[in-house]
Amino acid sequence: MRLRILPVIALLFLVTACGTGTGTGSKYSTGAPGTLGERFGSVVVGSQRDLAVNVGDRVFFDTDQWSLKSEARDVLKRQAVFLKRHDSLTVTIEGHADERGTREYNLALGERRANTAKDYLVSQGVSANRINTISYGKERPAVLGSNPAAWAQNRRSVTVIN
Amino acid sequence: MHSLQEIRAAISEYRELSLYEMVDRLPMRAGITLSAFFHLFALLLVAGAVPGFSPSYDFDIAPPIPVQVVNISDVANLPNMRQRPKPAPRKPAPAKYAPPPPSRPSRVAPEPVPEVSLPEPRQVAKPQPEPAVKQETLEPPKQVELPKAPDNFASVLKTVEELESQSKPQPENFTSDPDRPLSITVIQAIQAQIERCWAIPAGARNAEDLVVEISMVLNPDGSVRSARIVNTSRAERDPFFRTAAESALRAVYNPNCNPLPVPLEDYEKWRNITLRFNPKEMLGL
Amino acid sequence: MIKKFAFALLALFFLPLTLATPAHASLKIDITRGHAQPLPIAIVDFLGKNRTERSSGQQVAEVISNNLSNSGLFAPIDQESFIQTADSLLVQPRFGDWRIINTQALVYGKVEMQEDGRLRVEFRLWDVFAEQQLVGQAFYTEPDNWRRIAHVISDKIYERLTGEDGYFDSRLVYIAESGNARRRVKRLAIMDQDGANHRYLTDGNTLVLTPRFSPTAQKITYMAYYSNRPRVYILDIDTGREEVLGDFPGMTFAPRFSPDGKSVIMSLSHDGNADIYLMNLETRRIRQLTTNSAIDTSPSMSPDGKRIVFSSDRGGSPQLYTMDVDGSNLRRVSFGNGRYNTPVWSPRGDMIAFTRQLGGTFYIGVMRTDGSGERLLTESYLDEGPTWSPNGRVISFFRQERMSRYGDGKTRLFTVDLTGYNLREMQTPNDASDPAWSPLLPIEQR
Incomplete structure (x- = not known):
């Protein structure tokens, strides 16, 4: 009699696990369907939060570099899937630099990083006219502090849904 | 025999x-x-070992090697004398994004179509029209007889005139030999004193060219009777040279460095002095 | 025969005895050391017929005194120690009174309101040792503009006593910063070089960066993010009106005027590649000057308008290069380790100032235009963005402190002399960056 409750409890756990929908790449890496605007757990499908939380809205670069590391490519691949799924969306990719460089050079560096990310998305099948780029150089740090950890977080390109 | x-x-x-x-x-x-x-x-x-037979010539004394080494960085701490920052350890050349293939077209056409419709200029700040400043030149004021306050300089001059009228018959009483050059110690003392009053024109363009010669006549008490720039025509043409020359003259006339520490009994040896002010050493050039 | 020869030799031996020259030759002494002390100068409060004029006269003397003192080359003498009274000065200086208190130069003058409502200020500069007037001039302007006259007089004194052109009658434009470091509020601001007459030119709602003066000091070019599009703009200070310089695909930034004011050089970034362009302000046509796939930015033109210095990372890390105004004759001029950026050609034409990064440190440095004679003038966690005073003798830049994780850490403007001496902080109402120094403001001959 007591033994029959166990599978019910296990099933209940399974259902709740399906319901929360957290963790990166849970939906988009498997190609599971989701409609734009629909709530999936606490996140609206196809929103910036969805992108940030489930896909990864940013990639990071080494000092003075604008080449993509392999983790960056993985994130951008997922972004491409996201964008192909929600093909009415357009984005702006913001390029940023850390504070350990001069202002104008960092503007150019940020622009390079934004364009590298854009080019990769295009190579993954996203149409170029959906992607805008803008550089903020060192003007908009994400993390405050004068230390390598903060700088590493600030050398980034961020994909922002328009 | x-x-x-x-x-x-x-x-x-x-x-x-x-x-x-x-x-x-x-x-x-x-x-x-x-x-x-x-x-x-x-x-x-x-x-020169034969007494009375030493050849006499113009004394052109180069500055003696100082016994006390002056630390130049104390006086003119030009940054190029500071320690160079240690270079960072060599980094490997950073990997770069592959350069675009040569067949890629130029990014922006060299002669783009001029803008057809520019946005209208808009007001972002308060207007600040600039008021004019006009100038005119003034003549020096006419010389006027002011009731003279006791003037140290004037009294020195008067005493000097008295001294001079007395000094002339003296040469026969000199104990030292008129042909022996002035001792190194005295020259060093003169240098040290003038150097205290000489403001070097630092940072001027071509400062190393600004060697100024001042020709002086001294009074028997060692104070300066007259001093003049040897190269006046250059002072007229070149404002940097004029500044350097005026700075040298001020060193000579400065009451803090007058009279010079000269041995009063050897007047003929130091009566005419030409000072050569050369900033090269101080400017590290 | 041999005996005749011997006789001649003997005669030669006795010759010196007949040539006894008196030791009256001029003694030559080398002076190779001196001091770098500032010149002691006495500046007397300018005189006036009534209380208003005398009050202005006092303020004029104070501005002159501060200017000369801040330059590091002059030491104004404490007015308490003056012996001769001001009224007798107007007749003639009593030089003994000034020599006693160790004055070497003397400045005095007077202030007069004219019948037409304008202000007249006259001054005289005397050499105390030579007892000679060196300069005597008078200036006219609107009464509210009295500070400019004080700056012009400061320049005349400076020029006559140092041989250099002056730099006091000039302005600085810069970016006033405030707020959280993640989203700084940045406004265009302008002030006299001594910090007076400060005002804001934009409201801070839009990010603005890197302003520079035109040769007339009446226009400013800068980069702004209106409508989230980073573009180059020109603001006319006279009218307060602003216009965009072309609406190109991609970011335009790093603008500077040409010395004749007819063009603007800038960087244009398209598809991630920044190159240098020259725009004719009249025709609005642009010409591309670099075609490299590297980042080419921060261009600055020589005062003769013939060459441009800029930074490029085509060699791996950012270094400095010069080229002709048409883009030809490219030459690399920086060769040290680390990175070189923000080059600025001196108005004297003889040097280039720059920002250098090496290890974890930033430096402001100067070099000759062929890259030789590099000297580093300052160093800190972040020193950046040098700009030259109009006489090419003083450099202003900004210094940013390390940021804590709360984002505090000041950013301020500093000046330093070309010799590396006299580092001073400039007073600004808030944090400040990206300074740019104007040329000398215009004066009309009467």
């Missing part, structure tokens, strides 16, 4: 000869001895 009589006779005979004939009659051995003597004399002469 000749007898005294023989020597006397020889001397009286020689007295009637001309110098040429005297030499002509010299026996071989005497000639050699005489030649050796004169060679020695010549050597000593050149070495």
Whole structure:
């Protein structure tokens, strides 16, 4: 009699696990369907939060570099899937630099990083006219502090849904 | 060995000869001895060891090597004397995004179409029209007789005039030799004093070219009677040179560095001095 | 025969005795050391017939005194120690009174309101040792503009006593910063070089960066993010009106005027590649000057308008290069380790100032235009963005402190002399960056 409750409890756990929908790449890496605007757990499908939380809205670069590391490519691949799924969306990719460089050079560096990310998305099948780029150089740090950890977080390109 | 009589006779005979004939009659051995003597004399002469025979020439004394090494960085701490920052350890050349293939078209056409419709200029700040500033030149004011306050300079001049009228008959009483050059210690003392008052024109363009010569006449008490720039025409043409020259003149006239520390009894040795102000050493050039 | 020769030699030996020259030759002494002390100068409060004029006269003397003192080359003498009274000065200086208190130069003058409502200020500069007037001039302007006259007089004194052109009658434009470091509020601001007459030119709602003066000092070019599009703009200070310089695809930034004011050089970034362009302000046509796939930015033109210095990372890391105004004759001029950026050609034409990064440190440095004679003038966690005073003698830049994780850490403007001496902080109401120094403001001959 007591033994029959166990599978019910296990099933209940399974259902709740399906319901929360957290963790990166849970939906988009498997190609599971989701409609734009629909709530999936606490996140609206196809929103910036969805992108940030489930896909990864940013990639990071080494000092003075604008080449993509392999983790960056993985994130951008997922972004491409996201964008192909929600093909009415357009984005702006913001390029940023850390504070350990001069202002104008960092503007150019940020622009390079934004364009590298854009080019990769295009190579993954996203149409170029959906992607805008803008550089903020060192003007908009994400993390405050004068230390390598903060700088590493600030050398980034961020994909922002328009 | 000749007898005294023989020597006397020889001397009286020689007295009637001309110098040429005297030499002509010299026996071989005497000639050699005489030649050796004169060679020695010549050597000593050149070495200056013969009293009363030192050659006299313009004293062109180079600055003596200072005993106390002045740390130049104390006075003119030009950054190029600071330690160079240590270079960072060599990094490997950073990997770059592959350059675009050569066939890629140029990014923006060299002659783009001029903008058809520019957005209208808009007001972002308050207007700030600039008021004019006009200038005119003034003449120096006319010379006016002011009731004279006691003037230290004037009284010094008066005393100097008195001193000068007294000093002239003195030379015979000098104990030191008028032809021996001024001692190194005195020259060093003069240099040290002038250097205290000389403001070096730092940072001027071509500062290393600004060598200024000031020719001075001193009063017997060591104060400056007159001083002039040797190269006045350059001072008229070149404002940097004029500044350097005026700065040198101020060093000479500065009451803090006047009178010079000169030995008063050797007036003739330092009465005329030409100072050559050369900033090269201080500017590290 | 030999005896004749011997006779001649003998005669030569006795010759010096007949040439006894008296030791009256001029003694030559080298002076190779001196001091770098500032010149002691006395500046007397300018005189006036009534209280208003005398009050202005006092303020004029104070501005002059501060200018000369801040330059590091002059030491104004404490007015308490003056012996001669001001009224007798107007007749003639009594030089003994000034020599006693160790004055080497003397400045005095007077202030007069004219019948037409304008202000007249006259001044005289005297050499105390030579007892000679060196300069005597008078200036006219609107009464509210009296500070400019004080700056012009400061320049005349500076020029006559140092041989250099002055730099006091000039302005600085810069970016006033405030707020959280993640989203700084940045406004265009302008002030006299001594910090007076400060005002803001934009409201801070839009990010603005890197302003520079035109040769007339009446226009400013800068980069702004209106409508989230980073573009180059020109603001006319006279009218307060602003216009965009072309609406190109991609970011335009790093603008500077040409010395004749007819063009603007800038960087244009398209598809991630920044190159240098020259725009004719009249025709609005642009010409591309670099075609490299590297980042080419921060261009600055020589005062003769013939060459441009800029930074490029085509060699791996950012270094400095010069080229002709048409883009030809490219030459690399920086060769040290680390990175070189933000080059600025001196108005004297003889040097280039720059920002250098080496290890974890930033430096402001100068070099000759062929790259030789590099000297580093300052160093800190972040020193950046040098700009030259109009006489090429003083450099202003900004210094940013390390940021804590709360985002605090000041950013301020500093000046330093070309010799590396006299580092001073400039007073600004808030944090400040990206300074740019104007040329000398215009004066009309009467």
